[in-house]
Amino acid sequence: MTKRYLILQDGTVYAGEAFGAPATTFGEIVFHTAMTGYQEVITNPIYHNQIVMFTSPTIGAAGINHRADESIVPTVKGVIVREIADVSTNRLQSMSLHDYLKRHNVPGISQIDTRALARHLRKTGTQKASIVDVPDAHAFDQLRAMVLTTRQVAQVSTPKAYANPGRGANVVVLDFGLKNGILRMLSDFDANVTVLPYNATVDEVANLDPDGIVLSSGPGDPRQIPDETFDIIRQFQTRVPLFGIGLGHELFAIANGATLQQMPVEHHGMNHPIREQITSRIMFATQGQGYAVNPDSVRETDMFVTHIDMTDGVVQGLRHRDYPAFSVQFFPDTAPGPFEATQAFDEFMEMVTARRGGWLS
Amino acid sequence: MAKEIVDAMAMQRALTRITYEIIEKNKGINNLVIVGIKTRGVFIAERIAQRLQQLENAQIPVAQLDISTYRDDATDRGSKAELDIDIDGKRVILVDDVLYTGRTIRAALDALMDNGRPAVVNLAVLVDRGHRELPIRADFVGKNIPTAAAERINVNVTEIDGVDSVEIR
Numbered sequence: 390m391t392k393r394y395l396i397l398q399d400g401t402v403y404a405g406e407a408f409g410a411p412a413t414t415f416g417e418i419v420f421h422t423a424m425t426g427y428q429e430v431i432t433n434p435i436y437h438n439q440i441v442m443f444t445s446p447t448i449g450a451a452g453i454n455h456r457a458d459e460s461i462v463p464t465v466k467g468v469i470v471r472e473i474a475d476v477s478t479n480r481l482q483s484m485s486l487h488d489y490l491k492r493h494n495v496p497g498i499s500q501i502d503t504r505a506l507a508r509h510l511r512k513t514g515t516q517k518a519s520i521v522d523v524p525d526a527h528a529f530d531q532l533r534a535m536v537l538t539t540r541q542v543a544q545v546s547t548p549k550a551y552a553n554p555g556r557g558a559n560v561v562v563l564d565f566g567l568k569n570g571i572l573r574m575l576s577d578f579d580a581n582v583t584v585l586p587y588n589a590t591v592d593e594v595a596n597l598d599p600d601g602i603v604l605s606s607g608p609g610d611p612r613q614i615p616d617e618t619f620d621i622i623r624q625f626q627t628r629v630p631l632f633g634i635g636l637g638h639e640l641f642a643i644a645n646g647a648t649l650q651q652m653p654v655e656h657h658g659m660n661h662p663i664r665e666q667i668t669s670r671i672m673f674a675t676q677g678q679g680y681a682v683n684p685d686s687v688r689e690t691d692m693f694v695t696h697i698d699m700t701d702g703v704v705q706g707l708r709h710r711d712y713p714a715f716s717v718q719f720f721p722d723t724a725p726g727p728f729e730a731t732q733a734f735d736e737f738m739e740m741v742t743a744r745r746g747g748w749l750s
Numbered sequence: 751m752a753k754e755i756v757d758a759m760a761m762q763r764a765l766t767r768i769t770y771e772i773i774e775k776n777k778g779i780n781n782l783v784i785v786g787i788k789t790r791g792v793f794i795a796e797r798i799a800q801r802l803q804q805l806e807n808a809q810i811p812v813a814q815l816d817i818s819t820y821r822d823d824a825t826d827r828g829s830k831a832e833l834d835i836d837i838d839g840k841r842v843i844l845v846d847d848v849l850y851t852g853r854t855i856r857a858a859l860d861a862l863m864d865n866g867r868p869a870v871v872n873l874a875v876l877v878d879r880g881h882r883e884l885p886i887r888a889d890f891v892g893k894n895i896p897t898a899a900a901e902r903i904n905v906n907v908t909e910i911d912g913v914d915s916v917e918i919r
Contacts, residue, residue, distance in 0.1 A: 667766050667801045693805060711774055736763060743767070743891065 393498050394524040395469060395506075398517040398532060402524045403506065408473045409490030409497035415535045416440040416466035418518035420507045422658030423675065425451075426725025427486070431468060431495075432459040434545040434566035435635065435677050437608045438538060440518050441657075442469035442510075444503050449474035452482025453489040459568040459724060463490065464545065467520050468497040469506070496520050511654055515679070541608035542566055542636070546587035553582040558741045561599040563589060563621070565614070565636045566607025570722025574734045575603070588615050591624055601630040601741040604637025606720065611639040611649060611680060619644040626714035630740035632733070633707075633716030639680055641716040642707055648686040652703070655679040659726050662699040663719065665706070671699070674719035675726035681718070682707065706733075713740045752904065756893055756916035761876070764892030765794065768874050769801040771890050776841055781869070783811045783840045785833065787858050791815075791846040793907040794876055798845065811835045815844075820857035831861040838866040843890075847905040849875040852886035877916055879903050 391407040397418070420442040421430050427448050430441060448470040468490060477485055490497050498520050510516065519532045538544070545566040553572050557579035562571065565587050575582050583597050587607070594602070602625050614636075622644035625631055633641035639649055656676040663672050682704040687694055696706030696717060708715040720726055721733035756764070776782060779802055786795025792814045799810045813835040819827055844858055855873060862871060874890035879897040897903060897918065904917040 667769060667805050668762060669804060670762075708770060711777065713771075713774070732759070732763060735760070736767065739763065739767060743771075 393496075394521050394528075395498050395501060396519050396521060396524050396528055396532060399513055400529070401509065403501050405469075405498040405500045407496070408487045408499055409468060410494045412494055412496045413519065413521050414440065414467040414496050415517065415519045415532060417537055418442060418469070418510065418516055419655060419657055419679075420444055420503070420510055422507075422660060423725065426457075426659075426675070428453055428457045429459050429568075429570070429725045431463045431465045433568050433677065434460055434464045435568075435606055435608045437464045437541050437545050437566065438466055439608075440467035440469060440520070441465050442501070442503055442506060443471075444507050446471045446503075447474050448472070449486035450477050451479040452477035453484050453486060454479060454481040455483060456481065457724070459570060460545075463493050463495050465495060467495060469501050469503065469520075470497065470499045471501060471503045473497065473499040514653055515655065539610060539613055542587050542613055545608060547584055548586060550583060550585050550589075550593075553584065555579040555581040557581060558600040558738065558745070559583075559598060560601045560603060560741070561585060561594055561597050562603045562605055563587065563594075563618070563637070564607075565605050565640075567605040568720075568722065568724065570720070570724030571603065571605055571634065573724065574722045574731065578734070578738045580738070587618070589621070590617055591621050594621055594625060599625070599629055600745060601632065601737060603737070604631070604633040604640055604716070606635025606637060606677075608636070611636060611643060614640055626709060626712045629713075630737060630744060631712075631714035632737040634721060634733075635677065635718065638707065638716035638718045639682065641714065642682045642687075642692070645692050645707075645709065646686070646690040647692065647707070648683045649680045650683050652679055652681050656698070656703065663705050664697050664699055666693075666695055666697065672729045672732075673727045674717075674721065674730035675723065676719045678703075678718055713744065752917040752919040754915050755895060755918050756877075758914040761892070761914045761916065764876060765797050766801060768890045768892055769798050769805070772798070772802070772843060772872075772874070773805075775872070775889065779806050779808055779810060781839070781841050782843065783813065783835055783837060784843045784845060785813045785815050785837070785858075785862065787844065787846040787854065788814055788816045789910070790905050790907055793909045794847055794874075795843075795845040798843070798874070813837075815858055815861055817854060817857040817861050820861045822853055822857065830864050833862075833865040836866065837862065837868045839869050842868040842871045843874055844871055845874045847876050848903050849873070849878045849886075849888050849891075850881055850903075852882045852884035855886050856884050876905055877903055
């Protein structure tokens with residue numbers, strides 16, 4: 390086994406073993422606590438340019454199954470695990486995680502004490518990291534000199550509009566780093582979907598006569614989004630049902646006057662109980678967030694908080710008081726995740742149906 | 751053979767959506783009262799009120815309305831239905847489980863008017879199955895379910911039926 394090293398910006402060095410591609414890599418390190426769904430995580434565009442560390446001890450036991458792809462190629466810069474599974478017995482797999490990462494030139498490192506590293510990152514907050522062959526001064530110089538991009542959305546969003554046809558409601562999806570799960574869910578309702586790039590204009594949306602609009606999830610800081618997006622939200626939420634997810638939720642919040650804060654410890658996992666305020670129902674869902682809506686700022690707006698994370702009180706859902714417009718911070722497409730979270734899609738499509746007088750097609 | 755067409759989750763969701771729509775349409779919950787038509791309309795009314803309370807932290811008055819003496823086919827017509835809340839000048843949400851011919855709602859409106867003069871009356875129903883015989887429509891609909899006149903729609907609520915569901919037979 391080839392020895393490799395994970396080095397952090399604060400000078401910490403972890404020795405491990407290579408898997409995946411042999412390349413040197415740099416990125417912001419995040420840790421994910423889910424026990425399943427590694428493939429969906431490493432192909433989710435919200436982790437674009439990041440190195441993802443899994444705290445679950447063995448990763449790779451289900452191999453790679455292309456039905457679980459959330460984008461065409463992996464989006465992460467590297468994968469850190471305690472142990473990479475040697476054997477996978479999933480009958481749907483077409484290759485191992487190791488072969489997949491190698492094919493797409495993404496390096497991995499195993500035999501890292503991921504739980505110790507998670508505790509370390511909880512203390513220090515998000516850091517830049519690198520997977521290297523030699524942890525010398527030169528490697529640290531390069532790591533510290535690395536500038537993280539703040540234009541992730543422009544890098545992952547589709548450059549051109551495209552259709553995902555269906556025979557039902559006409560839905561426009563704004564792509565801020567769309568994951569396949571969102572399209573999969575809309576296809577379940579036979580929606581006729583048009584995906585527009587992140588920098589779409591009000592006119593481009595209006596010309597498509599949408600019955601409903603979805604603001605997709607996506608990576609990074611909401612401040613990178615063009616101003617016109619907020620005009621789209623403010624204008625169309627008065628006309629058709631609007632549904633924000635992840636970054637889309639954050640944009641919906643900003644468009645309606647709420648403020649965001651960066652989280653000291655990010656949420657990347659699926660073990661936090663989330664309460665739906667209106668029914669007090671408790672649910673679980675996959676989360677991936679580095680920013681959170683400031684709950685105090687919501688009181689000054691025309692929105693209410695609909696969902697709350699029970700572990701730390703972080704806002705997980707919003708709804709407009711006057712319009713059929715709402716948003717969730719978590720991933721309701723459940724790829725991966727507990728299926729109960731899909732209720733948000735039922736809600737959205739039922740609002741679209743109700744507005745068309747109760748009938749679709 | 752009864753066939754379940756709305757399960758418990760979908761029913762909860764429909765009631766949740768109706769609740770949000772009530773807030774949207776009324777621009778809040780000021781002056782709101784909810785009147786449920788006996789029997790199952792009352793339970794649905796209470797659930798909407800409970801949701802409004804969870805969301806807005808305010809107690810919304812809920813009343814039961816017995817319209818049996820107002821039915822156009824009733825033999826003992828004439829005795830007045832008593833409401834135990836004041837509806838004068840209020841925004842009334844009238845709630846029933848199924849909207850069908852519209853005759854029940856006509857009777858309910860008469861019963862309401864005998865008890866005061868509401869500012870507004872809106873109608874919320876869990877199911878609209880069509881086949882109206884009077885010019886009546888609902889402002890808030892949980893589910894539109896197209897039916898044949900010969901079919902029956904059954905709404906079950908946990909409070910008395912042990913389960914939340916809508917069945918067609």
